Amino acid sequence: MSTTLQFNFATRPLVPFAHDYPHGATEPWHSHDCAQLLHALSGVVRVETEQGYWVVPPSRGVWLPAGTRHRFQVTGHVAARTLFIDPFARADLPSVCQVVQISDLLRELIISSLTLPESYAAGSREERIYELILDEIRVMTVLPFNLPEPASAALLALCRQIQDEPGKMWSTALAAGLLNISERTLLRHFRQQTGLAFSEWVRRARLMEALSRLAQGQSVLRVALDLGYESHSAFSAMFRRTLGVSPGDYFHQNRSSDGSALSNA
Numbered sequence: 444m445s446t447t448l449q450f451n452f453a454t455r456p457l458v459p460f461a462h463d464y465p466h467g468a469t470e471p472w473h474s475h476d477c478a479q480l481l482h483a484l485s486g487v488v489r490v491e492t493e494q495g496y497w498v499v500p501p502s503r504g505v506w507l508p509a510g511t512r513h514r515f516q517v518t519g520h521v522a523a524r525t526l527f528i529d530p531f532a533r534a535d536l537p538s539v540c541q542v543v544q545i546s547d548l549l550r551e552l553i554i555s556s557l558t559l560p561e562s563y564a565a566g567s568r569e570e571r572i573y574e575l576i577l578d579e580i581r582v583m584t585v586l587p588f589n590l591p592e593p594a595s596a597a598l599l600a601l602c603r604q605i606q607d608e609p610g611k612m613w614s615t616a617l618a619a620g621l622l623n624i625s626e627r628t629l630l631r632h633f634r635q636q637t638g639l640a641f642s643e644w645v646r647r648a649r650l651m652e653a654l655s656r657l658a659q660g661q662s663v664l665r666v667a668l669d670l671g672y673e674s675h676s677a678f679s680a681m682f683r684r685t686l687g688v689s690p691g692d693y694f695h696q697n698r699s700s701d702g703s704a705l706s707n708a
Contacts, residue, residue, distance in 0.1 A: 449476050455563070456532035456573055459556040464521040466659070472514045478528040478536055479507040480580060482545050482553055486521030487658040489651075490514075490540075495591040497542050498651040500686075500693075501658070503586060504545045506537050513540075519658035524553050526576070533577050542588035549579040587685070590647055593636035597622050605645060609652045610671040613645045650685060653678070663690045 450458045458477075464486070481488065482504040490497045490505050492513045499505045507513055509530040530536065545553075555572055563569035590606075593599050601622060605613055618641065619629040633641045649670045656666045667678030682690045 450527045452477070452529035452532075454561050455559075456529045456577060457556070458527040459553065459559075460525045460527065461557055462523050462525070464517045464523060466517065466519055468521070469516045470514055472512055474510055474512045475507075475527060476509060476530075478509050478530050479511075480526040480528065480543075480553075481505050481507070482524045482526075482550065484522035484524060486517055486519035487654050488521055488523070489516050489518070489655065492540055494540065495589055497540060497589040498654055499542055499588065500654050502545060502550075503588070504543050504583075506541050506543055506580075506583070508536075508538055508540065511540060518655045519660075524557070526553060526556070528577075528580070533581065535581055536577075537580075537583075540589070542586045543583040544586055545583070546579060549576065549583070552576045552579065587647065588651065590644065590651065591637040591639065593633065595632070595636060598633060598636060602644070602648075605648055606652070609649050610669050612671060615641055646681070650681070653682070653690070657690055666690075 452458070466486075481490070481499065483499050483501055485501050487501065488499040488505065490499065490507070490513055492507075492511055497505050528536070552572060552575060556576060559569050559572060563573075590602075592602060601618055604621075605611075605618075611617075615626045615629060619626045622629065624632075630641055633639070633644065637644060639647070653666050653670055656669070657663070663679065664675045667675050670678070672678040672681070679689050682688075682693070686693055
């Protein structure tokens with residue numbers, strides 16, 4: 444089922460919204476006539492579109508251009524702070540779906556916007572906050588937390604199998620053998636259809652699965668072994684290279700005592 448939500452931007456360029464989701468909550472397929480920035484203060488959000496899916500770790504965000512059909516599922520307690528944005532508010536807003544870094548400044552601006560009135564005077568503090576939010580959205584850093592889906596049925600089936608068995612040793616030889624094609628053909632078609640090397644796609648799939656499992660409270664060692672890493676340290680090294688901190692530190696520093704995000708957004 445698909446629903447389309449509409450918002451009134453007659454008096455302001457964006458509409459802020461706060462909602463908390465329990466573990467396992469879902470939203471069905473729907474779309475908006477405006478752009479959307481969903482910021483997860485805590486928990487992990489998996490957003491699926493018709494082009495692929497994105498995993499939003501705590502303290503990050505996902506940008507969805509106007510008209511993008513999507514659905515999502517949450518892992519852990521998710522405190523979501525969302526901006527619904529007039530697609531004509533700025534000419535250079537992002538035009539594609541992407542997971543983004545939410546700066547400390549943007550996070551505080553999003554929180555502040557929840558208390559702003561719908562109408563405001565020109566040159567007022569309220570107007571400056573709204574305009575500064577739009578400025579910050581234009582310079583958000585894009586993060587590699589998406590899994591683009593290939594167009595061909597054969598490659599798509601392979602991707603689904605990798606997601607179902609992320610701990611398997613997915614070599615190019617194994618994948619090519621399953622499709623009865625050469626490794627060179629697999630690598631060429633995979634990059635053409637996803638924009639990623641096969642090995643990078645597998646690594647991202649494992650990282651996204653790891654984020655969901657860690658958000659559920661599974662131990663780092665269990666997650667590492669289940670996802671095919673030889674040791675806790677090998678998995679932690681991959682995690683640190685991608686996110687800049689160890690798995691334990693990442694989830695610790697992005698929670699406060701009530702489950703909300705802290706620093707390092």
